[in-house]
Amino acid sequence: MGQIFTDLGGELITLLISVISALPYLILYVGLILAAYFLYMQVKRRLSPVRDYTSLKTVTFGDESAVISNKAASVISIVLIFVIWGAFTGSALLPKFLHAPGPFVGEASFTYTVEAEGGQTADATVSVLVHEVGEKPETPVVIENSGSAKNDALVVQAYRSKLLRWDANDEVTRKDGAKIVAVDGQPIDRDTDVEIGFGRVALTDKGTLNFEPAKGWQMESIWLPAPESVWKRLISVSQDGYQNVTLAEHLSYSLFRVIVGFALGAAVGIPLGYAMGLSNWFRGWFDPIVEFMRPVPPLALIPLVIIWAGIGEQGKIILLFLAALWIMAIGARSGVSGVNITKVHAAYSLGANKRQILRHVIIPNSLPEIFTAARVAMGVCWGTVVAAELVAAEKGVGKMIVAASKFQDTDIVLMGIILIGIIGFGIDMLMRWGEKYLVPWKGKA
Amino acid sequence: MRRGGDAQCQIGTMTGLSIQNLSMRFDLPNGSHVQALKDVSLDLQQGELLSVLGPSGCGKTTLLNIVAGFLAPTEGQIVLNGHQVHGPDAERGMVFQKGALFEWMSVRDNVRFGPDMKGMPKSESAEIVDHLLDVVGLQDFKEKMVYELSGGMQQRVALARCLANDPDVILMDEPLGALDALTREKMQSLVLKLWKETGKTIILITHSVDEALLLGERLLVMAPRPGRIHKEYRLPFADMGVGADLREVKEHPDYTKTREEILNMIWNMEEEIMGRTEESA
Numbered sequence: 001m002g003q004i005f006t007d008l009g010g011e012l013i014t015l016l017i018s019v020i021s022a023l024p025y026l027i028l029y030v031g032l033i034l035a036a037y038f039l040y041m042q043v044k045r046r047l048s049p050v051r052d053y054t055s056l057k058t059v060t061f062g063d064e065s066a067v068i069s070n071k072a073a074s075v076i077s078i079v080l081i082f083v084i085w086g087a088f089t090g091s092a093l094l095p096k097f098l099h100a101p102g103p104f105v106g107e108a109s110f111t112y113t114v115e116a117e118g119g120q121t122a123d124a125t126v127s128v129l130v131h132e133v134g135e136k137p138e139t140p141v142v143i144e145n146s147g148s149a150k151n152d153a154l155v156v157q158a159y160r161s162k163l164l165r166w167d168a169n170d171e172v173t174r175k176d177g178a179k180i181v182a183v184d185g186q187p188i189d190r191d192t193d194v195e196i197g198f199g200r201v202a203l204t205d206k207g208t209l210n211f212e213p214a215k216g217w218q219m220e221s222i223w224l225p226a227p228e229s230v231w232k233r234l235i236s237v238s239q240d241g242y243q244n245v246t247l248a249e250h251l252s253y254s255l256f257r258v259i260v261g262f263a264l265g266a267a268v269g270i271p272l273g274y275a276m277g278l279s280n281w282f283r284g285w286f287d288p289i290v291e292f293m294r295p296v297p298p299l300a301l302i303p304l305v306i307i308w309a310g311i312g313e314q315g316k317i318i319l320l321f322l323a324a325l326w327i328m329a330i331g332a333r334s335g336v337s338g339v340n341i342t343k344v345h346a347a348y349s350l351g352a353n354k355r356q357i358l359r360h361v362i363i364p365n366s367l368p369e370i371f372t373a374a375r376v377a378m379g380v381c382w383g384t385v386v387a388a389e390l391v392a393a394e395k396g397v398g399k400m401i402v403a404a405s406k407f408q409d410t411d412i413v414l415m416g417i418i419l420i421g422i423i424g425f426g427i428d429m430l431m432r433w434g435e436k437y438l439v440p441w442k443g444k445a
Numbered sequence: 446m447r448r449g450g451d452a453q454c455q456i457g458t459m460t461g462l463s464i465q466n467l468s469m470r471f472d473l474p475n476g477s478h479v480q481a482l483k484d485v486s487l488d489l490q491q492g493e494l495l496s497v498l499g500p501s502g503c504g505k506t507t508l509l510n511i512v513a514g515f516l517a518p519t520e521g522q523i524v525l526n527g528h529q530v531h532g533p534d535a536e537r538g539m540v541f542q543k544g545a546l547f548e549w550m551s552v553r554d555n556v557r558f559g560p561d562m563k564g565m566p567k568s569e570s571a572e573i574v575d576h577l578l579d580v581v582g583l584q585d586f587k588e589k590m591v592y593e594l595s596g597g598m599q600q601r602v603a604l605a606r607c608l609a610n611d612p613d614v615i616l617m618d619e620p621l622g623a624l625d626a627l628t629r630e631k632m633q634s635l636v637l638k639l640w641k642e643t644g645k646t647i648i649l650i651t652h653s654v655d656e657a658l659l660l661g662e663r664l665l666v667m668a669p670r671p672g673r674i675h676k677e678y679r680l681p682f683a684d685m686g687v688g689a690d691l692r693e694v695k696e697h698p699d700y701t702k703t704r705e706e707i708l709n710m711i712w713n714m715e716e717e718i719m720g721r722t723e724e725s726a
Contacts, residue, residue: 345515346545350559350610351535360558364549441548444592 036076082227089226090218100217103158104198105130107140110184112166112201112209114149117177124149126164130156130198130213133221148172154211159220161212163204174207183209225411230418233411242412243403245395251419253395257313258381258427261320265377269325270370273332278362283333290326298323298384302391311392316385323384324377331373335366368435368442375431382424397423460526462489462512462614462646467521469507469672480671481507482518487665487674491613494640494647494683496661498654498707500714504672505650509616512648513539526613535559538612540603540620546591552578552602553587559610570609577605580642581635597628601635608643617649621656633659633691641687654707658700659686666707668714676710678703 060066086094090102109127116122124147127140135157142153148171156162172178181187183194183201193202199213221229238247275282276290298319309315339362347361389398397416404412435442469482481504489495497505510516512523514533523530525537538559539545546555553574554561560570578584581601591599600620607615620636621629633656640647640660651657657664662683668675680703686694694700 340544342541342543342545343547345513345533346539346541346606347558347562348515348533349513349535349537349539349612349616350562350606352558352562356562360562361547364547367549439549441590441592444548 032080033077036073036080040072040076085224085227088217088219089221089224091226091228093226093228102216102218103130104214104216105132105158106198108198110196110201112149112180113182113185114166114170114172114178115181116148116172120148121181122147122149122172124151124166124170126152126154126166126209126211128154128156128198128211128213130158132158156211156213158213159215161210164209164211166209179207180209222408222410225414230411230414233409234415234419237412237415242400242409245400247400250395250397250400251423253393254385254389254397255423257316257320257385257396258378261317261385262324262374262378262381264317264321265324265381266328266374268321269328270332272325273329273334274336274358274362274366276329276333277336277366278358286329290329293322294326294330298380299387302388305388306392311394316388316393319388320381320384323380327373327377327380328370331370331376332366335369335373336362338369339365367439371431371435371439371442375428375435378427378431379424382420382427386420460491461493462526462648463524464488464508464512465522465524467508467511467518467523469504469511469516470519482511483671483673485521485672485674489614489646489648489663491646492644494649494660494662495665496649496651496657496663497665497667498651498657498711499665499667499672499675500669500711500718502672502718503667503669503714505667506618507672508667509539509618509648509650512614513537513616535563535610536613538607538610538615540600540607540615540617542619543596543599543623546599546602546606548590548592550591551587552583552589552591552594555591555602556605556609558606563610573609574605577608580608580639581605595628597624597632600624600632604635604639608639608645612645614646614648617647619650619652622652629656630691634686636660637683637687640683654704654711655695658682658704658707659691659694664707666710669718675714678707 054060054066054068057063057066083094083098085091087098088100090099107127107129109125111123111125114122114124124145125143127142129137129140131137137155139155140153142151145151149166150169150171152164152166152169154162154164166180167173167178170178180203181189184196186194188194188201188203190203190205193200197214199211202210202212204210225233234247241247241249272282272286276286277283301319301322305315305319309318343361343365344357347357352360385396386398389396390402393399397420401413401416404410404416464485464487467482467485468480471479471481473479485504485508487495497508499505507516511518512530514523514530514537517531530537547558550558556574556577557567557570560573574587575584578587581604583598583601583605586594586598591602594602600623603620617636621632624632636647636649637660639645649657649660651660658680659682661678661680664678664680666675666677667673682694682697682700685697
């Protein structure tokens with residue numbers, strides 16, 4: 001027990017250090033937000049001011065109705081995300097001056113000093129050529145020099161490093177007891193690296209040199225591809241597919257699972273909720289089951305569902321059915337319980353029988369709650385299907401990104417995440433639109 | 446279905462509403478009980494308007510719920526037109542304070558809900574709806590949804606909806622309680638007008654002494670703990686108010702006198718309740 005606390009304490013400290021080291025960036029971002037705000041206010045003041053009711057309010061701080069989402073802020077924030085993304089990936093969409101400093105690319109040289117066993121020293125120059133990914137340049141020509149240490153040449157790809165067996169052509173070698181004591185005049189040993197203008201030189205345990213060109217501030221595309229390469233991947237995957245499955249196929253499989261799973265969950269959950277809302281016996285029967293199953297995240301059921309139903313469509317549908325079922329049942333139950341008793345009394349004294357009350361009072365009255373539950377359930381289903389596909393699937397957008405991650409196709413992973421977000425947002429917008437159109441009386445009782 | 450009934454069911458007066466020795470006792474989970482009503486008896490002729498007044502806790506809403514059939518009395522019975530009342534029925538319409546309209550329906554669909562439930566053809570109910578909306582002054586709002594209307598208009602819809610079903614008795618549970626003073630005055634005139642035009646038996650529960658005096662042909666003052674009839678009045682003001690300005694009625698010397706008397710009565714009851722609560726505390 002004590003061991004657990006020590007371990008967790010250690011983890012916590014590591015986390016806190018990460019958070020603290022991220023703080024300056026966070027403060028920088030907040031600074032950007034405020035700077036954009038003041039800039040926006042300056043521009044707005046220059047333009048003709050809008051005179052609406054809200055602008056005449058003297059009390060706005062604390063007045064919730066006076067806080068309206070500022071469209072300009074939304075646009076700036078989205079644009080800024082893409083600018084930051086582009087700046088740190090060297091995107092061609094951005095003008096060069098906005099780019100963060102990139103990795104060193106080009107020719108340069110540094111010198112090393114060899115000390116032979118006797119104590120005599122000799123210098124040699126290493127001509128370095130750092131090239132971009134995919135290029136195969138020729139090794140730079142080495143100018144012959146006199147002296148026991150001969151000049152070398154080194155070709156390195158940006159973001160990589162390379163060992164230099166400096167004594168391969170020298171008269172004094174490591175076998176003779178010679179060793180490197182300085183790089184560009186700065187002393188070097190196994191524990192002390194030397195920073196040179198375009199990179200860093202380290203001495204390995206075996207006495208060779210390890211050169212690592214400067215990485216700059218940009219991300220390598222394997223970590224974060226540029227926006228345009230994600231876009232290009234989107235085009236190519238939607239046309240040619242990825243691993244013999246087209247994007248449309250991936251997306252339709254995921255959507256198919258969500259829609260079928262949700263529909264089944266609603267088809268069972270809504271009547272179940274009604275039964276629980278209308279009958280003591282059903283309420284008592286299902287309350288423990290529903291209340292127990294509701295807090296179990298559907299993702300926790302994935303292993304069991306895979307054991308029972310395998311990784312085919314059935315398993316996914318069962319999982320999504322379970323994800324939607326409890327949410328819909330609880331929504332329908334509270335929709336029924338939420339009916340104002342005066343409405344039911346009124347309907348009875350207008351001569352309605354039980355069936356008519358259910359049809360004309362209880363069901364319409366519960367629709368707003370059911371719609372709210374459906375929105376939640378759709379969101380949960382969409383999240384669950386992606387997670388289930390991450391674990392095991394043959395097709396689906398989750399499967400696509402997990403497959404891409406194994407080949408470090410980060411552009412496809414990013415594309416998939418963006419698509420998942422857009423589709424999830426689209427589903428929610430669709431539900432909201434349906435709500436507005438089908439239950440216009442929501443919240444107006 | 447119980448209306449008309451067979452000979453064995455015929456009890457009491459043949460027309461009108463008879464409340465006979467009504468008692469209501471609620472048992473509380475802690476073993477004690479509340480006597481909400483004790484031995485309340487009352488006979489209403491067809492076409493009478495009775496207003497019921499009393500401090501809170503006097504059981505007036507319980508009385509109305511029993512007449513409507515939402516509660517079964519622990520003792521006594523309700524007899525309407527010669528048959529005993531069990532459960533709610535279209536013969537006893539109810540108008541609530543608020544929240545009883547169906548938001549998912551237009552004004553028209555709300556008003557024709559009763560006829561629809563009976564299976565009346567739409568062509569027939571359309572006439573009733575048109576007529577009643579005309580009477581309550583909402584003919585231009587037929588297609589509106591009820592949540593688009595003001596509180597006063599909503600109560601007009603509720604009145605029309607109740608009348609569309611042509612009930613024998615109309616029970617009103619503080620129907621104007623949620624309205625502002627001006628709207629309330631207009632609605633009081635409307636209630637009087639509808640009462641005279643339709644000749645319905647009406648029981649109206651209210652908190653407002655003025656409303657009880659203006660609308661009640663008969664006025665019942667109830668006393669609390671246990672809920673019982675304290676005093677009954679027969680008043681001329683409702684008849685005077687039909688087609689007249691209610692403000693003029695209020696200036697009648699008898700009106701002021703009765704008003705003072707009832708206010709004192711209720712004031713004393715409230716004092717007594719306060720005193721008793723303090724004693725027990």
